Amino acid sequence: MSPGPAHSSKRTRIVILVAVVVAALVTGLALLPDTFSADADAGASVTRVTAGGDVGKDLPVTEPKISCADLLQKDFGALDDAATSVASASVVAKSGANAYEYCDVKGTVAPQIQYELRLPTQTYRQRYLQEGCGGYCGMVGVSAQPAASTGCVPVTDGSFALGQDNQGHVSTSGMGGGSAEVWATNPQLKVDFGYRSEHAFATAAKAITKAFYGAEPTYSYYDGCSDGGRETLMEVQRYPGDFSAALVGAPAFNQTALNAMQEAYLSTIDFRADGSTILPASKLGMLHKAVMAKCADPKLNNDLIQDPATCTFDPASLKCAEDKDSSSCLPAEQVDVVRKAYAGVTAPDGTHLYTGGQPYGSEAAWEGLFIPKAGQGQSSVQLYGIGLGFLRWVGKWEAEPALKLDASLFTVDTFKAYQREVSGIYDATDPDLTKFHEAGGKLIQWHGLTDPNIPPTGTRVYRQAMIDTMGQDEVDDFYRLYLFPGVNHCGGGDGPDSFDLLSKLIDWRETGKTPGAVIASKTSGGSEPGGPAGGQLGGDTKSTNDTKASASASSAAATVEYTRPVYPYPQLVAYDGSGDKKDAANYRAYTPDKLPDDHYKWAGSFTSGYQEWCETENGKSMSCGRHKP
Template identity: 40%
Template structure:
C-alpha cells in the first residue's frame, strides 16, 4: 500500500467565538433541524483573523444520513469540508485531524457518539492549508520551502480556524452553535489535538489525541532521520530486509509473551521484554530465519533511542519489542513503498523544506549529524510545531477532557514519548481532566498482530456530557476479512488487564483491571527537557 493510501485511511479513522455553548447535549433521539437551506450557506463569513468562504453546499443522499455537504476555505488557503446532517443532528460537532504533512482533504466520516442513529454529529476535516504533491502527498513538504503563511497554517493555525469557521456555519444552518465540540486525531492529528487543548483551550470540550506527534521537531528532524540512517548500508541499500521481520518478531514473542502472565501472542507491556537479537545470529547460510551480524547491530540500534557521542538521548524513545512486523515500509523499504522507507521520505522533506527558518541552511538525511548542536538548530522552528506544553489549566478550568492513547507496537512514533509527556503532565497522579490508554500490539494509529482497532470517542463523549470518567476502552482485533478475532479491555494507564481465569482469552469480558507491578517512572532525561516550556502559545 502506498503511503498516501495509508495516511488517507488514518485520517478518515482519523460564529466568531471559539468556544461551544455551555448548554446540555440534546437528549438521545432528539434532532435539531436546519433553519435555512443548504444552498444559502454559499457565501462569505466574516470572522476576525479567519475570513471564511463557502464555495459549495449541496444536499447529499445515499447509504448514510442525508447531509448538507459544505466545501470552502479559510483565508489564505485552508481548505475544509463540513458535513451537516439535515434530519439527525443532535447538537454535536466533531473535527478530525490529519496525518503526516497532510496536504489532502479527506472527507470526514460520520461517527457513532452513542445515540441510537447515525449522523447525529456535524463533522469536518481540513488539509491544513496546503496541497501535497503526488505520489505520496502526505510526505511532501515542498510547499513550505518559501511560504511562511503555509507553514503557519500547518504548524498551529489551520485546526483552530477551521473550528471557528465550522461553528459559524453551524450557527447559520441550525440557528445555534454546537452544544458540545470534539476533536479526534492520530499521529499529526494527535499533535493537533494536544495543540488545541494547549493553545486554544476554548475550541473543544473534549479531545482525543492518538499516538500524538507532539515532539514534532525532534521526531521528524532527528528520529525519522535516525531510522533511515541506522538501516542504510555503505551503498545506501537496506541492511535489514523485510524478509527477516517475521522470524525476528516470532522470536521476540516466543521470548517475552508470557511475561504478562498469559500466552496470547501479544506483549501487554513490551518494556518488560529484554530480547537480544543476537540469539538469531546466522550459524550458517544467510536465510530469512536468521540475522547477519550487521542486521543484529541494526536491530539493537532500532530498539534504542538516538544519542549523541556522549550518550545524551536526542529523542525520548526507540522501537519497542513486538513492533517488528510494522517496520516493513516505515523503516525497511519495500516494493510497495517504492523502495524508499517512509521514515526516510518524511525526514528528507522535513530537513529540506520545513525544519529550519526559510532561507536558512538546511540539512540532509545522509549528512545530518546526531549532535546536541544539530538538535538545537532544529529547535526554533520545531517549537512552533511542538505540542508539549504542560500548562493545560485553561482547558481544565473550562471542563475540557483529554483522552490520550498510543499503540505499544507503534513503529512511527515511539510510545515512550507519550508516556513521558503524560507523567510530566499529571505528575504520576490521577487527574480529573486527562486519561491515557496504552494499547498492546497496536501499530501506528491502527493495525497490528492481535489488536487492530482502538477508538475512545464514545467514552470521551460520555465523560464530557454525563461525567462518566473512562476507566476502560475495548480494543478490537480483526482478521483480513474483517471478522472480529479478539476483544480486550484497555484500562486507564498504568492499570493492566489481567485474565480472570475463565472463558476465552479473546473475549474482553474475561479480564479485570490490576495495578501495575511497580509504580511507573516514565519521565525521560533527554536533550529536549527544555521543550516543555518552549511549546506555549505563539503568534496567531
C-alpha cells in the same frame, strides 16, 4: 536566518511571503459497522455490550433554520483571524453510502485553508466533531468513521456535524515529505500547518453551524491520530476554549525531534556507505518471532506483549555462530542495526535525541518504513522522505534543498538548532493544560504499543510531564491514557484495533461518567479500520479517510476473532482462569506491583513557554514572538 536564542522572551522573524495557489478539494466517506464497547469501571468485572446504547446527554434534534443553499449567501468574511468563504453548499441524500442526509459545505478559510463541513439536515443533536488529518495533510476527506470511534452512535446516526480541513496547503504526492518543497517555503503556510489552521477552521465551522441551525454547537469535540493527534494537543494547549473535549491518538506532538532526528536517523541505519542494505526485510519475521517468544505476556493467552517497556530481549541472542550469515540468525552487522532501531536516535556522546526507539513487538512493521523491501534502496523507505523533507524544507524558515541526510546531522547541536528554528510553531509538548481543565475540558489519549511510526514511549513521558507539572489529582480529573497491546500506528498490527473511545469521551464530558474499560476487538476477513497506513507520518500513502473508505466496502463481512478489555494506564489485564479466552468478559484488571518510571532523559524536555505566535504585516512580512498577538 537565525531565529535568535532559544529562551528569549521575544524574538522577531521577518520573512517575505510568496504567492500561494488554491487547489481542488478531495473528499471521502467511510461507513463501518458497530463493534463492542464497555462501561465497566476499573477493577470491576467486564460485561460485553453493544455500542447501541445511549451516549452522552439526551440532546434534542435541531432542525436547520435556513436551507442548505442559503449558506452561499451568508457572509463569513469578518470572522476574527478566520475570514471564510463558502464555495459550495449542496444536500447529499441518505442512501446506501450515506447513513443520513446532510448539507455538504465546502470552502476556504483565508488565505487557503480548504475545508469540508457536513451538517445533518434531519438528525443533528447540537454536537460538532472536527477531525484531524495525518502526515503533512494537504487534503480534505471528512470520514464517517473517525479515529478510535468504531460504532460510536452519535457519529453513525447523524447526531454530529462533522468537519475537516487540509491545514492550509495542497499535497502533490501523498502525505510524505516529497511535496514539502511545494508549500513549506511559504512562511504563512508553515504557520497554518503548525498551529493556526485547526483553530481558524473551528472558528469558521462554528459560525457556519450557527448560521444553519440558529446556534453554535452545545458541545464541540476534536478527534485526531498521528499528526491529527498533534493537532488535537495543539488545540487544547493553545486554544483551550475551542473544544469541550478531545481524543488524541498516537500524536506526532514532539514533531521537531520526531521528524528531524528520529525518523531521519532510522532511515539511515540499514545502509552501508555504498548504499547496500545491511538487514534484509526477509529477516524481520524471524526477529519478530524471537521477540514474541521472549516477551509475549501469558496473561493475555495470545502472542501479544502487554507492556513492551518490560521486555528484555537482546538481539545478540540471535547472533550467528562465527558470524556466518543464514536465514535463522543475524551477523554482527545486522545485530547492530536492530540495536539501533530499539535505542532510537542518539548523539555521538550517547545523548538521546528523541523519547525512545522502536517498541519491542513492532518488527514486522519495519519493512518499507526504514528497512527496504527486497530490491529497493534508501530512497524507497518511508521515513527517508519525511525526514529529508523536514530537514530541508519544513524545519527551516530558509530552505536548504542541497542538504544531505547522513550521520553527521545527529548531534545535540543540530537538534537544538532545529528546535530554535521551528519548535515554537510545530511542537505541541506543553504539559500545562490547566486552562483546558478549568474550562471543563476532558482529554483521552491513546496509543498502539507496537507503533513503529511514532513510538509510544513519548506518550507515556508526556503524561508523566503533565503529572509533574499539574499534580496527579488534577490530571486524573480530566485526562486518561489507553495503551493497546499489539496495535501499530493508528491501527493495524497483531492486536485488537477496533474500539470506541469517542463514546467514552462524550459520556465523560456530558454526564460526568468516568471512563473505565474499553473493549477492543480483533477482526479478520475485510480491511481493518484505521490500518497501518492510516494517518501515518511518513511516506507516500493515502489519507486516513481514504484508507477507511476503502476498508468500509469489505469490513461489513469481517469476523470478530476475539475481544480484550483495555483499562486506563497503568492498569493491565489478566485472564480470569475460566471461560472463553477470546471473550473480554473473562479478563480482569490489575495494577502492577511496580509501576514504571515514565521519566526519560533526553536532549529536550516538555515544558511551557516555548510557543511562538506569528502575524503577517502589510501582507508582505511575518513577525513571530513569544507573546500571542
